[in-house]
Amino acid sequence: MKHIKFFLITITLCLLTSCYTVRLRSENGAPQPDPFSDRDDYYRGMEVVEIDTVINMKLTSKDFTFLIKESDVCASGKLNMVEYRNTFGGVLLSAITFGRKRKMKIKYVCEKP
Amino acid sequence: MATTKSKQLNEWDTLHRNGPFPLKVLFQTKLEGERVMPNKIDRYNDAAREIQRLIKAAHQSGEGFRAYGSAWSMSNIASQKDRMHFNGFMNISMPIHASECHQDSTYDSTNLFLFECGNTIKEISETLAENGKSLKTSGASNGQTIAGCISTGVHGAGLDIGSVQDYVVGLNLITGPNLDDIVYVEPASKPALNDNFIATLNSKVIRDDELFYAALVGLGSFGFIHGVVIEAENVFLIKRYVKKIKKSVAFELANTMDFNNSSFKIQGETDAQGNGNRPFHYKIFINQYSDESDCVVEAMYKKPYTNHYLDPFPIIKESLYRDLIHLFVKLAENFPKSIPWLVKRLRKTILPAVNEETTGMLKEIFWDAPYQGPAFACSFGIDHKDSEKVMQLLGKLTRDEGPIPGIFALRFVKQTKATLGFTKFPITCMIEIDGVLWKKTRKIMSLEEYSRRMIEVLKANSIPFTIHWGKNSDWKFPDLVTHMFGDKAERWKTQRKQLLSNDMQKLFSNKFLRTVGLD
Numbered sequence: 001m002k003h004i005k006f007f008l009i010t011i012t013l014c015l016l017t018s019c020y021t022v023r024l025r026s027e028n029g030a031p032q033p034d035p036f037s038d039r040d041d042y043y044r045g046m047e048v049v050e051i052d053t054v055i056n057m058k059l060t061s062k063d064f065t066f067l068i069k070e071s072d073v074c075a076s077g078k079l080n081m082v083e084y085r086n087t088f089g090g091v092l093l094s095a096i097t098f099g100r101k102r103k104m105k106i107k108y109v110c111e112k113p
Numbered sequence: 114m115a116t117t118k119s120k121q122l123n124e125w126d127t128l129h130r131n132g133p134f135p136l137k138v139l140f141q142t143k144l145e146g147e148r149v150m151p152n153k154i155d156r157y158n159d160a161a162r163e164i165q166r167l168i169k170a171a172h173q174s175g176e177g178f179r180a181y182g183s184a185w186s187m188s189n190i191a192s193q194k195d196r197m198h199f200n201g202f203m204n205i206s207m208p209i210h211a212s213e214c215h216q217d218s219t220y221d222s223t224n225l226f227l228f229e230c231g232n233t234i235k236e237i238s239e240t241l242a243e244n245g246k247s248l249k250t251s252g253a254s255n256g257q258t259i260a261g262c263i264s265t266g267v268h269g270a271g272l273d274i275g276s277v278q279d280y281v282v283g284l285n286l287i288t289g290p291n292l293d294d295i296v297y298v299e300p301a302s303k304p305a306l307n308d309n310f311i312a313t314l315n316s317k318v319i320r321d322d323e324l325f326y327a328a329l330v331g332l333g334s335f336g337f338i339h340g341v342v343i344e345a346e347n348v349f350l351i352k353r354y355v356k357k358i359k360k361s362v363a364f365e366l367a368n369t370m371d372f373n374n375s376s377f378k379i380q381g382e383t384d385a386q387g388n389g390n391r392p393f394h395y396k397i398f399i400n401q402y403s404d405e406s407d408c409v410v411e412a413m414y415k416k417p418y419t420n421h422y423l424d425p426f427p428i429i430k431e432s433l434y435r436d437l438i439h440l441f442v443k444l445a446e447n448f449p450k451s452i453p454w455l456v457k458r459l460r461k462t463i464l465p466a467v468n469e470e471t472t473g474m475l476k477e478i479f480w481d482a483p484y485q486g487p488a489f490a491c492s493f494g495i496d497h498k499d500s501e502k503v504m505q506l507l508g509k510l511t512r513d514e515g516p517i518p519g520i521f522a523l524r525f526v527k528q529t530k531a532t533l534g535f536t537k538f539p540i541t542c543m544i545e546i547d548g549v550l551w552k553k554t555r556k557i558m559s560l561e562e563y564s565r566r567m568i569e570v571l572k573a574n575s576i577p578f579t580i581h582w583g584k585n586s587d588w589k590f591p592d593l594v595t596h597m598f599g600d601k602a603e604r605w606k607t608q609r610k611q612l613l614s615n616d617m618q619k620l621f622s623n624k625f626l627r628t629v630g631l632d
Contacts, residue, residue, distance in 0.1 A: 030235050035141050035199035036120045044484045
């Protein structure tokens with residue numbers, strides 16, 4: 001019983017501490033606004049693009065580059081802010097697939113056009 | 114063609130959640146792409162036609178129409194119950210060339226720029242910096258649009274500079290749906306642009322001091338501000354100091370503005386005789402719940418620009434847990450007596466670090482303010498000679514009838530020429546309490562009641578005052594605008610009636626205007 005408790009506490013701690021976000025923000029430039037958005041977080045009033053996907057890598061590929069396309073939600077095609085989230089599940093997925101599956105959970109806001 | 118998207122809504126809110134306010138439709142207009150329409154003036158005029166189309170549609174429906182920018186105002190000044198227009202994507206900027214200036218212009222043409230309404234202070238500062246120029250002053254942050262700033266009188270703490278509207282040299286206004294309903298207004302006493310250039314903006318020229326200064330702080334009601342011509346200056350640096358000094362010294366300076374003969378001196382900021390220099394910016398922070406004899410002040414001095422200065426930005430900027438702010442508010446609402454204790458605990462977050470010294474351009478010193486959740490601010494303009502007395506009166510009110518979850522700060526601003534500019538005193542002290550937005554409970558009065566009591570206390574003590582148009586107040590207080598501005602309120606209304614047709618006066622009006630009796 002003691003061992004199960006210890007195991008559960010360890011797993012819970014791993015889950016909690018391994019899940020965090022990091023935000024990068026450009027010193028210059030203004031974020032693309034979105035007056036129709038009703039967000040109430042750090043990104044209030046901004047046009048936020050959220051991506052939550054798994055990238056499947058070829059065996060021969062070392063890394064990947066995700067291209068930010070010029071679109072309605074990114075009219076300038078330039079970045080102002082990026083936030084990525086690291087999760088225990090993401091790390092685990094990458095580990096058990098030897099890096100072939102990479103969890104990508106990001107938010108970004110483009111430069112105001 | 115510029116394109117407009119719309120969204121049906123029931124309500125709209127400010128950035129700091131001071132509403133919600135009713136709204137039927139929200140519009141946003143995006144400019145035609147540069148690849149399709151590379152000429153800036155063509156795109157600018159194309160956007161004007163699109164705005165006129167929207168005005169026409171609102172008029173035909175018998176509805177109101179109001180533009181807004183970043184929604185930073187905390188009063189309902191930007192709100193309109195029928196149709197609102199988000200201007201943020203209308204952000205063309207153009208330098209004014211010498212050949213475009215009026216023959217009697219006294220401006221250095223290299224300092225003149227035309228900015229479309231939706232340019233934020235940050236965008237403008239960056240455009241100017243690319244040209245070796247800077248704004249003369251800004252508010253404490255940089256997210257407001259230029260049209261929003263001047264419509265509400267945004268100010269910094271420029272003792273000898275003034276507010277944002279004070280460096281505006283001309284306004285391009287859309288006053289209705291017809292071809293001849295676009296005007297460019299500048300003061301006859303200080304013309305800037307020549308008629309040929311103004312004609313390229315499809316605008317009629319009006320050179321009139323009375324109209325210009327009325328429209329300058331126009332409360333969003335002098336038509337649609339499409340473009341603003343401003344006077345910039347050569348880029349400069351600001352050296353910022355944060356000091357803890359005796360309250361008596363801080364208020365002696367506030368009351369006299371005599372920095373030369375004060376005991377407040379900063380090493381390196383003195384003249385040849387060792388007397389204190391006059392700062393560019395002076396601000397006092399007062400925690401009204403503390404009986405300390407000292408207080409924190411912020412003084413900034415203007416310096417010539419050089420590339421060699423330490424980066425004023427930290428690498429990491431942390432912000433408080435929103436849940437912590439929410440907890441603060443809940444504690445304040447249910448246990449108001451805990452507010453002074455809570456304010457003291459949060460002082461490191463609320464107040465700048467003492468003995469901090471930073472150097473940077475205006476745009477770096479007054480940088481982004483991250484959204485921290487619902488907030489309030491009550492801001493009064495008073496003669497700087499009344500600073501200490503008013504601080505005592507409002508501090509006492511806040512302690513005795515509160516406590517209220519916020520702290521005071523005092524900034525000092527040169528007089529404006531704008532008819533309804535609240536910085537109307539020779540040097541206006543803007544005394545402001547800001548903090549987290551709370552809800553009335555059995556134990557704590559509402560923000561509106563608190564605002565009313567502040568007005569009552571100032572009136573009872575015969576202190577002449579104004580109120581910041583974009584901040585919280587009891588705006589329906591009887592005869593408030595007449596009390597603050599006297600006959601200037603009627604002069605402002607007269608100019609508005611001369612510029613706008615009856616229908617357009619109604620279309621560009623809103624509840625705020627009716628509440629304060631300026632419609």
